[in-house]
Amino acid sequence: MTHPTSTIASELLLDVRSVSLAFKGVKAISDLSFSVERGEICALIGPNGAGKSSLLNILNGVYLADSGEIVFAGEHFHRIEPLEAARRGIARTFQNNALFKKMSVIDNILAGLARHTASSFLAQGLRLPSARREEARLREQAEDILAFLDLQPHRHVVVGTLPYGVQKRVELARALVGRPTLLLLDEPLAGMNAGEKAEMSGFIAAINRHLGVTVVLIEHDVGIVMNLAGHIVVLDYGRKIGDGTPAQVRASPDVIAAYLGTRH
Amino acid sequence: MPRRARAGLAIPLLLLLAFVGVPLVGTEYWIGAILLPFLVLSLAGLGLNLLTGYAGQTSIGSGGFMAVGAFATFGFVVHGGVPLPLALLLAGLAAAGAGLVFGLPSDRIKGFYLMVSSLAAQFFFEWLFQKFPWFYNYGSSGTIALPRIAVFGLDVGSTLGRYYLTLTIVAGLTWFAANLMRSQTGRSFMAVRDMDTAAAVIGIPVYRAKLLAFAVSSFYLGIAGALWAFAYLGSASVQSFGISRSFQILFIIIIGGMGSIAGNFIGAAFISLLPLAIDHVAQALFAGHVDAGLLQNIEKAVFGVLIIWFLIKEPDGLARLFQTIGARLANWLRP
Numbered sequence: 001m002t003h004p005t006s007t008i009a010s011e012l013l014l015d016v017r018s019v020s021l022a023f024k025g026v027k028a029i030s031d032l033s034f035s036v037e038r039g040e041i042c043a044l045i046g047p048n049g050a051g052k053s054s055l056l057n058i059l060n061g062v063y064l065a066d067s068g069e070i071v072f073a074g075e076h077f078h079r080i081e082p083l084e085a086a087r088r089g090i091a092r093t094f095q096n097n098a099l100f101k102k103m104s105v106i107d108n109i110l111a112g113l114a115r116h117t118a119s120s121f122l123a124q125g126l127r128l129p130s131a132r133r134e135e136a137r138l139r140e141q142a143e144d145i146l147a148f149l150d151l152q153p154h155r156h157v158v159v160g161t162l163p164y165g166v167q168k169r170v171e172l173a174r175a176l177v178g179r180p181t182l183l184l185l186d187e188p189l190a191g192m193n194a195g196e197k198a199e200m201s202g203f204i205a206a207i208n209r210h211l212g213v214t215v216v217l218i219e220h221d222v223g224i225v226m227n228l229a230g231h232i233v234v235l236d237y238g239r240k241i242g243d244g245t246p247a248q249v250r251a252s253p254d255v256i257a258a259y260l261g262t263r264h
Numbered sequence: 265m266p267r268r269a270r271a272g273l274a275i276p277l278l279l280l281l282a283f284v285g286v287p288l289v290g291t292e293y294w295i296g297a298i299l300l301p302f303l304v305l306s307l308a309g310l311g312l313n314l315l316t317g318y319a320g321q322t323s324i325g326s327g328g329f330m331a332v333g334a335f336a337t338f339g340f341v342v343h344g345g346v347p348l349p350l351a352l353l354l355a356g357l358a359a360a361g362a363g364l365v366f367g368l369p370s371d372r373i374k375g376f377y378l379m380v381s382s383l384a385a386q387f388f389f390e391w392l393f394q395k396f397p398w399f400y401n402y403g404s405s406g407t408i409a410l411p412r413i414a415v416f417g418l419d420v421g422s423t424l425g426r427y428y429l430t431l432t433i434v435a436g437l438t439w440f441a442a443n444l445m446r447s448q449t450g451r452s453f454m455a456v457r458d459m460d461t462a463a464a465v466i467g468i469p470v471y472r473a474k475l476l477a478f479a480v481s482s483f484y485l486g487i488a489g490a491l492w493a494f495a496y497l498g499s500a501s502v503q504s505f506g507i508s509r510s511f512q513i514l515f516i517i518i519i520g521g522m523g524s525i526a527g528n529f530i531g532a533a534f535i536s537l538l539p540l541a542i543d544h545v546a547q548a549l550f551a552g553h554v555d556a557g558l559l560q561n562i563e564k565a566v567f568g569v570l571i572i573w574f575l576i577k578e579p580d581g582l583a584r585l586f587q588t589i590g591a592r593l594a595n596w597l598r599p
Contacts, residue, residue: 060465086467098462100455102523110448111455115467117448121476124447125440135447174466 012071013038013182013214014059019068021054021238028054029238031068036182036231041208041215043229045222047258050235052218053095056184059216060085060092073181087115091180093171095187095218101160105151105170108159109142112174116141145177149203165196169203176207183207185217189224197221201228222259226250234258282431287424296423296496300430302536304491307434309516309528310441311484316514317522318445319477320457321370322378325385326485326513331505332359333486334493335393335400338408342401349415352433352490359486360479362389367478371471386507393502400501409499426495433491437484442525444480453477454523485513519571521581530582534574542566 014036021029029051036042044052057063059070061082070077072088080088091112100108117138123131146152149169154162159170168188175183188204189197201224208215219225225232226246234242234255242248242255249255286299312326336355340346346354366385373381393399400408413421413429420429444450452473455463464470493500512535520531542563550559578585 062461062465082461082464083467083469086465092465094462098459098465100458100462102458103451103454107451107454111451111463111468112466114448114452114455114469119448121444121447121449121480124449125444127443131447138448178467 011038012036013073014216015071016055016059017069017071019055019058019065019070021051021058021063021065027238029058029065029235032235032238032240033068034233034240034243036214036216038214039208039212040231041204041217041229042231042233043225044216044218044233044235045220045225046235046241049237051238052235053186055235056092056186056216056218059184060090086178089179089181090184091175091178091182092184093168093175093186093188095190097164097167097171099159099167099171099174102158104156104158105154105162105173106139106142106146106156108170109145109173109177110138112177113138113141116178142177145173148206149173149176165192165200168192168200172200172203172207176211176213179211180213183213183215185215187218187220189219189221197224204228279435282435283428287427292423295427298536298540300423300427300496301492302532303427303430303434304488304496305513305516305532305536306529307437307491308485308488308513309520309532310438310525311481311488312513313517313520313522313524313528314441314445314453314484315477315481317517317524317527318450318457319453319474319481320460321367321474321477322375323382323385323481324379324507324510324514325366325382327505327507327509328385328387328389329359329363329482329485330489330492330509331389331393331502332362332482333489334500334505335408336486337490337494338401338410339399341410343398347416348410348413352487355490356483356486359489360483363478363482363485364475366482367475370474370478383507386510390502390506405501407499407501408493410494413494430491430495433487437487438525441484445525449473449476457523515571517581519574519582521583524581524583526586527581527583530586534582538570539563539567 012035016035017033019029019032020027032051032055044055046052054063058065061080061084064079068078070080072080072090075088100111103111117134119128119131119134122128124135146155149172151166151169151173154166154170159167162170172185172188185204189200192200204215204217205228207213217229219228230245232242232244232246232249233240234249234252236258241258242252244252286295290299308326308330311329312323315321315323333355336358337348337351340351340354341348344351362385366382369381370378394406397403397406400406412419413426415429420426445453452463452468455466455468456470456473456477460470463473489505493504497504516528516531516535518531519534520529521527546559546563554562574582574585578588
């Protein structure tokens, strides 16, 4: 895995501009703008229902924003299809694992390389040398990720039978194997014990540092977020109420109000 | 992987048995009336399994696509003067095209509703090949039969010849399918089956995978239909590919195992051999004492009960059951 680590400082990778989304009249996100620099870890925090997952869904095309636009790597989008987002290097994991449950760990990860596969189904079915070479190359890449995330012992296990924490790591591996530029993680630490959380946040930091992947993540464990992320965006009822470094956000009265509750 | 290693030895042995052993010891009846239909049904099961078991797209239109294969083969030979092997290939492609067209709704329709929409294929082709006499060359009975079954000038019209023709095609297509399902195409199919939203998010072209599944599946069904008509039956009509044929193919993959290559052969063996076995037992026990028509119905009921019993015992099909038994045996034999 070679990837250029931090390119030019303060280059914008992602710019969310005045995005709004409503479900049948109920505002999920209102006029939200923030930007993410290439190479950083940006955390989205906020109470349940603040619109965090909806925002991730807009970023990779699962939802269509009602208004606003997304600028990713210099290109402007009002709408992006999930497939197109994947092709452009936006990968993601889901809050409730979205793995291919009847497939093995290695097959799940290999499936993440579909868009890097060039050989035709005829070449694959006939086992032509070109297809076999490609398959060997894909397996090598998958093995790299398997080793990186310490998943080798589970290689041939059907994912549906694995513990939840390991499944989360498999999903991360599947998102990562296609070498994304931007990785969206929806509550990667949810449902984990303290040990697993520490391990997982270690992996996320390593992905960011060693593979040079920009990360946008949603997480409720504020303690971990403050250590992991260099940039925090706070949402409440679909609006941005805080944006800055962990220290700035921690000091913001609006954020304190939203989290602890005050009389307005 | 130990499983791969075991299979590596089992398959050449099976092929040796099928190509050399069977013709040495098999009678005309066994080869022509039992093994031939078993092989063709296995191939049809494989075709449907690629679509339903691997790609998760349900269909009860298999009979329709088999009919396309049979009637197209006949058309290419009789109207086009195309030699048989090429006609078979072209007929498979025609069936694949038909499958592709009837797969178009899969972009919007899923699961049970897709299954119902696949009925359209079944009824459309039944109607088509009955309505226009051109398809059966204006014969009075509406049946199709090839004047001569020859491959590269070699007459393979004998029982053994038709057996070898079928066996070669089935072995080749099974090899292709097994390769395909172990490669990226297979993984894309299964990803679409297990969770299509996630498949799109990680960069799998979901709709394209579905359409490919429909096309490849129908190619297999088309070839199976042609073999059913000309290698097994000799002459066929639309009735040979009715809705009950579609259900038969569906039962094969449900009983044998969804998403399993070997399961199609196990399921086809079960479906074609078990009724014979029940018949033998019933005839031995009750012949003469019970009305023949009643006996036949009782046999069907017993067959149905056995299917239910097997599915309760192992919902994932016989292929999985055999795997479990094999694993237990291996455990038990280990010192």
